[in-house]
Amino acid sequence: MKIKDKKEDFISLTSNKELWEGVLNDSERSGVLTASAALEVMLEKLLKSFLVQNISTSTNIAEKSTFSQKINLCFSLGLITDLERQDLNTLKEIRNAFAHHIFGCDFQNEEVKKYLLALKLPNAIKFPTDNIRTYFYIGMIMLDSALNDRLTKIQPLSQKPNLNYSPGV
Template sequence: MADEAQDLAEGDEVFGKLNRLLAVLNKEKDDERALVLSIAAFSEDCLGRLLLAFMRDVKAAKELVEGFNAPLGTFSARIKACHAMGLLSDIQFADFEHIRKIRNEFAHNWDGINFAKPAIASRLAQIAPSRLSATGDGSDRGKLASAFASNLIECEVLISNLKKDDGRLKPQAVRLSAGKPVPLRKRKSGVAAKRQSPSKEG
């Protein structure tokens, strides 16, 4: 029965991926490196999907976000783009920047790296508390997992709403008329002639 409930949760259209992440985090709750790398990897993917849900459904959008050397293919670029487009609040933007920099600390150091390190502890302390009722087990690991559960739920809801309500960007391009332009001199002389012409007496 428990396995069936888990399968249903992980198959949910909106929260399926997030439910799978939470299941992974529950298994990795004692491994700080695995916890951070998993949250960061999921966040990067989530923000990519958020950008694609918001931008026009054109080939250029996919090329910006996905594929080799894509301009918006990095975690840093996706965080900034989502914030600039109004898809992330200032608080969410700061949280994703903190987890990105914490991820970099763990990814680039193979020894002596943990949540007690001052640079990491400082960033953990600046991450906004979870907006969910559950706040983890009170440990730094629990607070981090809970805080990003709320951030990612908010992003997944936004992705769903954009798809459901046709919230994609609408074309804003301006196109000049293709008609034959009238020379400026003729336009001016025509206006002058009109002004000087006598009015008809009835």
């Protein structure tokens, strides 16, 4: 089933009151799935904004890639930092745990907690780990803020690069 999404209207996780309040107030599972979906859309928008402005090519690459592929492509193109890449990959692991386990998957689960505590950005500012849910929120705020900042400053690649190439020379 293909659900029509209004991704083009989406700016960021924390600037969308309904989504952000859902992350804060709904279940941990819902918060993780919502945050990861929102950040994945932001990666998609980064790719669409940066790649040569050929609608069919850039849209296909951005929309048809998996979350993991979007993370790696954004990193390879210099659109996200290594710390952001690591935290997005950690979020992907947390998301997969919540998406594929019906029972016993919450922030107190030792495996999930291990991944949550592996988030690098909140650790970089020495954010306390005594409240794991708040630690998760801070990580998501930091990722959201970084990606949103990048989206406001990104310049697309030129459609006609000067390759200075002459065949047969």
